Each structure stands twice: as C-alpha cells, then as structure tokens.
Amino acid sequence: xxxxxxxxxxxxxxxxxxxxxxxxxxxxxxxxxxxxxxxxxxxxxxxxxxxxxxxxxxxxxxxxxxxxxxxxxxxxxxxxxxxxxxxxxxxxxxxxxxxxxxxxxxxxxxxxxxxxxxxxxxxxxxxxxxxxxxxxxxxxxxxxxxx
Numbered sequence: 037x038x039x040x041x042x043x044x045x046x047x048x049x050x051x052x053x054x055x056x057x058x059x060x061x062x063x064x065x066x067x068x069x070x071x072x073x074x075x076x077x078x079x080x081x082x083x084x085x086x087x088x089x090x091x092x093x094x095x096x097x098x099x100x101x102x103x104x105x106x107x108x109x110x111x112x113x114x115x116x117x118x119x120x121x122x123x124x125x126x127x128x129x130x131x132x133x134x135x136x137x138x139x140x141x142x143x144x145x146x147x148x149x150x151x152x153x154x155x156x157x158x159x160x161x162x163x164x165x166x167x168x169x170x171x172x173x174x175x176x177x178x179x180x181x182x183x
Contacts, residue, residue, distance in 0.1 A: 108165035108183040112157060115177025124172050124181065126161075131170065131181055133157045 110131070114122060117135040125132045135155040142148045161167045165183040173180045 108159075108161050108170070108181075110159050110181050112179045112181075113177060114155070114174070114179045116153075117155070119174055122174070122179065124179070126167055126170060129161045129163075129167055131159045131161060133179065133181075 112133060114133075114135055117137055121135055121137045123134045123136075125134075133156065136153070138150065138152045140148070140150050159181070161170070161183065167183065170181060170183045173182075
C-alpha cells in the first residue's frame with residue numbers, strides 16, 4: 037500500500053522515511069480471508085441450486101414414461117393450469133408439453149405484482165410406439181398422454 041509520504045519528494049518539510057509497508061491487516065491474510073468467504077458463498081450457492089434441481093425434478097412429477105407392451109404412456113400433474121393454458125405437441129419422436137400462465141394483481145395502496153409461470157416437459161417416444169397414434173386426456177388436474 038502506498039501512503040502520501042511515499043509520493044512526496046525527499047527533503048522538504050518531512051524527512052524521507054523510506055518505503056512504507058502495511059503490517060496490519062496483512063495483505064496476504066486479508067486475501068486469504070476473502071478467498072475463504074468466496075468459497076463458502078460458492079458452496080452455499082451450489083447447495084441452493086442443487087436443492088432447486090431436486091425440487092423441480094420432483095415437483096409436479098410425471099409418472100415415468102411407459103415403454104412396455106402397451107406402448108407409450110405418461111401422466112403429468114397440471115392442476116395449477118387451466119386447460120386453455122396447456123399445449124401438447126409432437127415434434128419428431130418427442131412429445132412436448134408447454135403450460136404457461138400469468139397473474140397480475142394490485143392492492144389498495146397501488147402496489148402491482150406480476151407473475152409468469154412456465155412448465156415445460158419433453159418425453160422421447162420409444163421406437164416401438166406409434167407417434168401418430170398419440171392421444172391426450174385431462175382429468176382431475178392430470179394430463180395423460182398415451183399411444
């Protein structure tokens with residue numbers, strides 16, 4: 037670290053003291069502490085991301101895609117979405133479910149909130165199932181796609 041005395045020319049009002057160095061806090065120790073804090077924050081961030089991944093992999097869980105003798109069958113919980121907010125498409129050998137909804141609200145004080153939710157799921161249709169014979173049904177908040 038530099039101080040004003042290092043920048044002042046020798047002589048003059050103050051005698052030249054020579055180089056100035058910081059004893060406390062030690063720069064190496066300070067950097068080591070910052071690195072340790074950064075590592076802890078990164079570990080916390082990884083934990084949060086992995087917990088979200090676990091949550092999203094189980095929330096609204098679809099039953100496993102059936103590729104047994106009966107063909108292809110999946111079931112997805114979509115009770116939070118209205119039927120007009122759902123879209124199911126067949127793209128090649130994939131079934132793509134896209135559910136979107138948005139909500140807006142304002143309170144008495146004039147505060148405004150906006151929420152946009154998207155649920156997207158994709159399933160690969162097995163070769164032994166006929167992708168042209170897929171059908172959808174919605175009952176009690178569960179979407180069933182079968183071939």
